[in-house]
Amino acid sequence: MDAQTLLDWYDANARAMPWRVPPVTDPMASSSTNRRADPYSVWLSEVMLQQTTVAAVRDYFIKFTTRWPTVTDLAAAPDEDVMAAWAGLGYYARARNLLKCAREVTARGGRFPDTEAELLTLPGIGPYTAAAIAAIAFDLPAVVLDGNVERVMARRHAVVEPLPDSKQTLRALAASHTPQVRPGDYAQAVMDLGATICTPRNPACGICPWMSECEGRLAGIATELPRKRPKKAKPVRHGTAYFARRPDGAELLETRPPKGLLGGMLALPSTDFSDDPQPAPPLEANWQIAGEVRHTFTHFHLILTVAVATSAATPERGLWVEAANPDDLPTVFAKALRLARSHR
DNA sequence: GATACGTGGAA
DNA sequence: TTTCCAAGTAT
Incomplete structure (x- = not known):
């Protein structure tokens, strides 16, 4: 199965990150002993990672979780402290929504909801982040569709229609790959693949776990996918x-x-x-x-x-x-x- | 669907 | 120097 190929690759190559719980590779370990990252860490890291690189996020994540170890601690923080701590990371609406969300979750008892639909109602949580939290924190088979997955799917299936027109096509393809077994690890695996092998420029197709079934590579057009509409000049x-x-x-x-x-x-x-x-x-x-x-x-x-x-x-x-x-x-x-x- | 919204690293 | 772009969301 396609997903299993990626999971095997992930088990051997998962990158360590401060917010990540390494995959359990012990064959004797059942899924019930497969530890998940806590929802607060998943939520905080995913919001920080919106349009932002892992390298830029790392120190901010450590600073935030050291200073505010739980969502309730964060909710109690003064606005100016949180905004100052976010300074330099960019897209400051994220920090404003982070506080709103922390306060809503705290008001509801301090626990994050465990369904995509409920997560989607919280400030700063859109379709991607709701799916990512459902998958990574709760191991639910949510369809995680970010820039990495769009690129991987466009290449894997040689989708030549440009973004954003192809978005729903790519979503359906992503859904077709999402497994019922270990969906949380799969979500991280496919995003890691996009971040480390199926990169925007100079993808490392030669060591890709999906090398033999990638239609984009077979057609010789992987590197030029996904196509995108030209961007406007900046005044x-x-x-x-x-x-x-x-x-x-x-x-x-x-x-x-x-x-x-x-x-x-x-x-x-x-x-x-x-x-x-x-x-x-x-x-x-x-x-x-x-x-x-x-x-x-x-x-x-x-x-x-x-x-x-x-x-x-x-x-x-x-x-x-x-x-x-x-x-x-x-x-x-x-x-x-x-x-x-x-x-x- | 289009636009507003940051930053820093790579090529 | 310039362009591209990275785990998107809100309006």
């Missing part, structure tokens, strides 16, 4: 960030509005990011230009001018803080803060 936008320092050394920061770009994150007061940003200094001062920061977001390039000033004036917005930690800010503002501090 360049501009803005100014203001770094105000008080004579006693305090620095002026502000929390951004709760929605939209970098929503809810600690930041330097700044203009909007647009073609023609309007000046918006948080206080009257002799502003000087420290330099520029260039940063690329998902859908635009930003050229951010960094202005600095020393003043004891009362700001129109923001909050004086004694010692801001750049690592508590989104990367673009961490860059701006470091540049501003280096300006004499």
